[in-house]
Amino acid sequence: MIILPESWEDVVVRLLRMSETRLPDDVSWALEAAAAWEGGDIARSQLGAILDNSSKAEFVSRPMCQDTGLPVFFVKGRIPVDIEDSIAAGVRKATKDIPLRPNAVDPLSRENSGDNVGSGVLVHYRPMDVPYTEITVLPKGAGSENMSRLAMLTPSDGEDIIKDFVVRTVLQSGGRPCPPTIVGVGIGGTADACMALAKEALLMPLDSRNPDERLRKMEEDLFIKLNSSGLGPMGLGGDTTVLGVRIKMASCHTASMPVAVNLNCWAARRATARMHIDGSVRYTQGAFE
Amino acid sequence: MKRIDSPMSEADARSLRAGETVFLTGTIITARDKAHLRALKKSSAGEKVDLMDGATVYHCGPIMREGDGFEVIAAGPTTSARMNMLAPRAIRELGVRAIIGKGGMSKETHDALVENGGVYLAATGGAAVTLAEGIKDVTGREWEDLGMAESVWFLKVKDFGPLVVAMDAHGRSLYEEVERRVRENSGI
Numbered sequence: 001m002i003i004l005p006e007s008w009e010d011v012v013v014r015l016l017r018m019s020e021t022r023l024p025d026d027v028s029w030a031l032e033a034a035a036a037w038e039g040g041d042i043a044r045s046q047l048g049a050i051l052d053n054s055s056k057a058e059f060v061s062r063p064m065c066q067d068t069g070l071p072v073f074f075v076k077g078r079i080p081v082d083i084e085d086s087i088a089a090g091v092r093k094a095t096k097d098i099p100l101r102p103n104a105v106d107p108l109s110r111e112n113s114g115d116n117v118g119s120g121v122l123v124h125y126r127p128m129d130v131p132y133t134e135i136t137v138l139p140k141g142a143g144s145e146n147m148s149r150l151a152m153l154t155p156s157d158g159e160d161i162i163k164d165f166v167v168r169t170v171l172q173s174g175g176r177p178c179p180p181t182i183v184g185v186g187i188g189g190t191a192d193a194c195m196a197l198a199k200e201a202l203l204m205p206l207d208s209r210n211p212d213e214r215l216r217k218m219e220e221d222l223f224i225k226l227n228s229s230g231l232g233p234m235g236l237g238g239d240t241t242v243l244g245v246r247i248k249m250a251s252c253h254t255a256s257m258p259v260a261v262n263l264n265c266w267a268a269r270r271a272t273a274r275m276h277i278d279g280s281v282r283y284t285q286g287a288f289e
Numbered sequence: 290m291k292r293i294d295s296p297m298s299e300a301d302a303r304s305l306r307a308g309e310t311v312f313l314t315g316t317i318i319t320a321r322d323k324a325h326l327r328a329l330k331k332s333s334a335g336e337k338v339d340l341m342d343g344a345t346v347y348h349c350g351p352i353m354r355e356g357d358g359f360e361v362i363a364a365g366p367t368t369s370a371r372m373n374m375l376a377p378r379a380i381r382e383l384g385v386r387a388i389i390g391k392g393g394m395s396k397e398t399h400d401a402l403v404e405n406g407g408v409y410l411a412a413t414g415g416a417a418v419t420l421a422e423g424i425k426d427v428t429g430r431e432w433e434d435l436g437m438a439e440s441v442w443f444l445k446v447k448d449f450g451p452l453v454v455a456m457d458a459h460g461r462s463l464y465e466e467v468e469r470r471v472r473e474n475s476g477i
C-alpha cells in the first residue's frame with residue numbers, strides 16, 4: 001500500500017487504527033491453526049469467540065478489545081527531532097477519532113489524562129544510517145503487561161533454569177493475560193535492557209525464523225512445553241496456551257544472567273510504517289522485505 | 290444454547306453447572322475496582338446501596354461513544370482477580386448474584402458465591418466486539434465522575450455471550466481443576 005503524502009501525525013493515527021482493528025496475519029493464522037487442532041469443547045468455543053470477534057472488529061473497523069492499551073512506539077532509521085511531538089499529537093487524535101479508551105493515568109493520584117499521552121508517549125529509538133524512518137506501534141493491554149517478570153539468575157544457571165523461569169511465569173499467570181498468549185523473552189543485557197529485549201521480541205512475526213539456531217530451539221521447546229500444560233485459552237483448560245514464543249538475546253556482564261518475560265495477549269496488535277526521504281509511506285503488519 | 294434471564298433468581302443460579310455455556314438476556318451492570326470500593330464505602334457508612342442487589346455484575350470498562358445517548362463500541366471483560374478483596378463483601382452485603390469476568394476469582398469469593406447461591410461466568414477476554422453485539426441498549430449510568438471505564442453502566446442485553454460457567458454454586462471451579470491439571474502436567 002502506497003499513500004502520499006502524509007504528516008507523521010496522520011501516519012500515527014493510521015497505524016493505531018490499523019493495529020487496533022485488525023490482527024496481523026501471522027497472529028490470525030496462528031489462531032486459526034489452534035482452533036483446528038484444539039481438542040477441548042470449551043477451548044474451541046473460546047478460540048471461536050476470538051476469531052469471530054477479530055473478523056467483526058475488522059469488518060466494522062472497531063477496536064478488537066476494549067482495552068486498547070497504552071501505545072508503545074519503536075522508531076528506527078532517521079530520527080526526526082520533533083517525532084515525539086508528532087507521535088503524541090497522533091495518539092491524542094486517534095483517541096478521539098477511533099475512539100480508543102483513555103488509559104493513561106498519574107500513577108499515584110490515578111487521575112486519567114483522557115488522551116492516552118499523560119506525561120509523555122513511550123518511545124524506543126534506534127538511529128540507523130538508512131534513507132527512511134520507521135515507526136512501529138505496539139498497543140499494550142494491562143492484562144498481559146501486568147504479568148511481566150524479570151529474574152537476575154546466576155551465571156551458572158543454564159538453559160534449563162531459564163526455560164523453567166519462563167514456563168513458571170506463563171503458567172502462574174493463568175487466565176489473566178488472556179491466553180493464548182505470545183511469549184516475549186529477553187536474555188542478557190542489563191535489567192532494563194533485558195526487559196526491552198523481551199518487549200522487542202514481541203515484534204517478531206510468528207512465522208519468521210529466529211536467526212539464532214540456539215534460540216530457535218529454545219522457542220520450540222518452550223512452545224511444546226507450554227502447550228502441553230493444559231492451561232488453555234482463557235485459563236479454562238485446553239491445548240492452546242501460547243501462540244508462539246519469541247526470544248531475543250544480547251551480551252551481558254560475565255557475572256550476571258538476566259532473563260525477562262513480557263507477555264502479549266492473543267490481541268497481539270502491531271503495525272509499522274516506513275516513510276522514505278521522498279515522503280512516500282508504506283505500511284505493514286508484518287515485516288518489510 | 291442455554292438461555293438465562295438476567296438478573297437471575299437464586300434457583301436459576303443454582304441450576305447452572307461448571308462447564309456449561311450460557312447466554313444472558315435482560316439487564317446487567319458494569320462495575321470495576323472503583324465502583325466496588327464506592328459501593329462498599331457507602332454501605333459501611335450505613336447508607337443503603339441497592340444497585341448491585343440481585344444483579345449480574347460485569348467486570349468491564351467499556352468504550353462508549355456519546356451522541357444521542359450512548360453507543361457501546363467495545364465491551365469485553367477485565368481481570369476479575371483485581372476485585373478479589375471486594376467481591377466477597379459485595380456478594381454478602383450488597384447481594385450480587387452473578388459475576389461476569391475473566392481469569393477467575395479467589396477461593397473466598399467462590400465461598401461467598403456458594404453461600405449465597407451465585408455463579409461466576411467467564412467471558413472470552415478481549416472479545417469486545419462480539420460481546421458488545423449482545424448489548425442492545427445503555428439504560429442508565431451511575432457515578433459518572435468515576436469516568437468511562439469505572440462508572441456503573443446499566444446495560445440491556447440479548448443473548449449476551451458465550452459465557453462459560455466457571456465457578457458454580459455447588460463449589461466446583463474450572464480454574465481449580467485446570468490448575469491441578471497444569472500442576473500434574475508441568476510440575477508447576
Ligand code: SF4
Nearest residue numbers: 065141143178265415
Ligand atoms: S489482556 Fe489483551 S485481550 Fe485481554 S483484555 Fe487486556 S488487552 Fe484485551
